Amino acid sequence: xxxxxxxxxxxxxxxxxxxSLAACGGSDTPGDEAANGAGGxxxxxAMAGSVxxxxxxxxxxxxxxxxELFGEEQPDVRVSVGVSGTxxxxxxxxxxxxxxxxxxxxIKEDEAQRCEENGISYAELGIANDGLAxxxxxxxxxxxxxxxxxxxxxxxxxxxxxxxxxVRDGFPDEPITLYGPGSDSGTFDFFTEEVNGExxxxxxxxxxxxxxxxxxxxxxxxxxxxxxxxxxxxxEEAGDAVRAVEIENEDGECIAPSLDxxxxxxxxxxxxxxxxxxxxxxxxxxxxxxFLEFYILNQAQIAEEAGFIxxxxxxxxxxxxxxxxxVG
Numbered sequence: 001x002x003x004x005x006x007x008x009x010x011x012x013x014x015x016x017x018x019x020s021l022a023a024c025g026g027s028d029t030p031g032d033e034a035a036n037g038a039g040g041x042x043x044x045x046a047m048a049g050s051v052x053x054x055x056x057x058x059x060x061x062x063x064x065x066x067x068e069l070f071g072e073e074q075p076d077v078r079v080s081v082g083v084s085g086t087x088x089x090x091x092x093x094x095x096x097x098x099x100x101x102x103x104x105x106x107i108k109e110d111e112a113q114r115c116e117e118n119g120i121s122y123a124e125l126g127i128a129n130d131g132l133a134x135x136x137x138x139x140x141x142x143x144x145x146x147x148x149x150x151x152x153x154x155x156x157x158x159x160x161x162x163x164x165x166x167v168r169d170g171f172p173d174e175p176i177t178l179y180g181p182g183s184d185s186g187t188f189d190f191f192t193e194e195v196n197g198e199x200x201x202x203x204x205x206x207x208x209x210x211x212x213x214x215x216x217x218x219x220x221x222x223x224x225x226x227x228x229x230x231x232x233x234x235x236e237e238a239g240d241a242v243r244a245v246e247i248e249n250e251d252g253e254c255i256a257p258s259l260d261x262x263x264x265x266x267x268x269x270x271x272x273x274x275x276x277x278x279x280x281x282x283x284x285x286x287x288x289x290x291f292l293e294f295y296i297l298n299q300a301q302i303a304e305e306a307g308f309i310x311x312x313x314x315x316x317x318x319x320x321x322x323x324x325x326x327v328g
Contacts, residue, residue, distance in 0.1 A: 046074065046076060047074050047076065047077050047286060047287050047290060048076040048077060048287070049076075049077055049078075049285060049286070049287035050077070050078045050079070050080070050287065051067075051077060051078070051079045051080070051099055051100065051282075051285075051287055051288050051291045052080050052082075052097070052098045052099045052100070052282075053079065053080065053081050053082060053098060053099065053100040053101070053102060053276075054081075054082030054083075054084050054088070054089040054092050054093065054097075054098045054101060054102070055082065055083070055084065055086065055089030055090075055093075055100075055101045055102025055103060055104075055186075055276075056083070056085070056086055056089065056102045056103060056104040056185070056186045056187075056274070057083040057085060057181075057185065057211040057212075057213065058104040058130060058185075058186065058187055058213075058231045058233075058274065059102035059103065059104055059127070059128075059274050059275075059276070060081050060082075060083045060102060061233070061306050061307070061308075062127065062128050062274065062302060062303060062306040062308050063079075063081050063102055063127075063276070063295075064081050064306070065302050065305050065306040066127075066291075066294070066295045066298070066302045067079035067081060067291075069294070069298065069301075069302065069305075070290075070291050070294045070295070073294070074287070074290065074291075077287045077290075077291065079291060081102075082098070083211055084184070084211075085181075085182070085184030085185045085186070085210075085211050086103065086104060086105055086184060086185055086186030086188075086189060087111075087183070087184040088184050089101050089102060089103075090103075090107060090108075090111040090114075090115075091111075091114075093115070093120065093122075093277065093279065094111060094114040094115040094118055094120050095114075095118060096118060096120060096279075096281065098279075098282070099278065099279060099281075099282030099283075099285065099288045100276050100277065100278050100279070100282060100288065100292070101122075101276070101277040101279075102274075102275075102276055102277075103124075103186060103274065103275040103276065103277055104130070104185075104186030104187055104190065104231075104272065104274055104275075105186035105187075105189045105190045105272075107277070108189075108199075120279050120280070120281070121279065121280040122277045122278065122279050122280070123277065123278055123322060123325075123326055124275050124277055124322065125275060125276050125277070125278070125292070125295075125296055125319050125322050125323065125326075126273050126274070126275050126299075126311055126315050126318060126319045127274055127275060127276050127295060127296065127299050127302070127303070127311070127319070128273075128274045128299060128302070128303040128306075128308040128309060128310065128311065129262050129263060129271065129272070129273050129274065129303075129308065129309040129310070129311065129312070129315070130231050130232055130233060130262070130271075130272055130273075130274055130308055130309060131231075131232035131257035131258070131261070131262040131267050131270060131271050131272070131309070132187060132190060132191055132194075132229060132230070132231060132232065132257075132270040132271075132272060133229070133230055133231070133232045133234075133235045133244040133245075133257050133270075134146060134151055134227060134228075134229055134244065134245050134247065134270075135216070135217070135220050135227060135228045135229070135230055135235050135238075135242040135243065135244055135245075136220065136226070136227050136242065136243055136244075136245055137220055137221065137223060137224050137225070137226050137227075137242065137243070138240060138241075138242065138243050139224045140174075140224060140225070140227075140243070142164065142170075142171050142172060143164070143167075143171070143227075143245050144245065144246060144254075145245065145246040145247070145248060145254035146167075146245050146246070146247060146248065147247075147248045148194070148195055148247065148248070148269065150167050150168060151195050151247075152195045152196050152197075153166070153167055154167060154176055154178065154227065155178065155180075155191075155192075155195060155196060155202055155203060155206070155229075156196050156201065156202075156203065157196070157201050157202055157203050157204070160203045161176065162175065162176055163175060163176060164176060164225060174224060174225035175225050176225050176226075176227065177207070177219070177223045177225055177226040177227075178203075178205075178206035178207060178226070178227060178228070179206065179207045179209055179215070179216040179219040179220060179226065179227070179228035180202075180206055180207070180208065180209065180216060180228055180229050180230075181208070181209060181210065181211060181213065181216070181229075181230075182208045182209070182210045182211070183200060184210075184211070185210075185211060187213075187229065187230070187231060188200075188202075190272060191229045191270075194269045194270060195229075207219055209228075213230045213231060213234040214234065214238075216228040216229075216230045216234075217230065217234060217235075217238045217241055217242055218241075220241075220242045221238075221241045221242055228242075232244065232257045232258075232262070232309075233306075233307045233308055235257075236307060237307060244256065244257050247267065247270055249266060249267065249268045249269075250268055250269070251266075253266070255267045255268075257270070257271070259309045262309050263309055263310075263312045264312075273311075273315060274308070276292070276295065278292050278326070283326065283327075289326075289327050292323070292326070292327070293323060293327055296319050296320065296323045297323075299311055299316070299319065300316075
């Protein structure tokens, strides 16, 4: 049974501009669950129709892989994946324009209220994990491990520092250049809340790259003193262009973002789970239900192929229970 938003647990939101992805052919085969019929229609019969998704630019690459693999089973189902950013995706979702909203941060109270006003009920399903990385230029050999307070000193709206020498004694007098996503991004909301203590709290003079995380990579690559906050998956894809610094966690340990440290929770507070939100009206379409089932049952393979981090055992159990409640 679909949960109303008032009874949903912490949600993660996402949004997007419409970029269309036909759900057809990837070079890899789906996992064992898919081979047993997950993602097919009743009794595994062929399906047709469309699945409309919008949301986080962080989550979109993962969903695109899911759509490609799903298309190997159901080539006549068209899956469109949008990247409007978190706020934009939920706006469309709560207006009834999409079947599924991707999410990289909890849904906000005003977004939940808009859904309620428009009669949109939804559920939360975890699909992957991701770490939010603090990226620096490879020539930066001084910032090996930073505390959250030191990161905040560069990004906070009141009295931010402009030189690395002001971040910590012993750092060089190198000007700081900042790159990050805009306010429609779930990454923006997550970072500002965890680092600056309030969602949306940030200095006004940073370089806003919108939803273009690769733009942040290019900016950091181009200046020795540059830094950015971007999803770990984009840092890994960038290769040697940028470097992710270690972050001092709540236990006082310097932890590098990685598959293992995000999954075991030691990379805190910048590790996060990613979600999709199906609506009640979306789930009335058999093709939406089939795609959602395929996505959850094959989450590990999808995440690995997309460069993300699979759910851990506890998260997988929660997602599986939620799926069973939705589709039986």
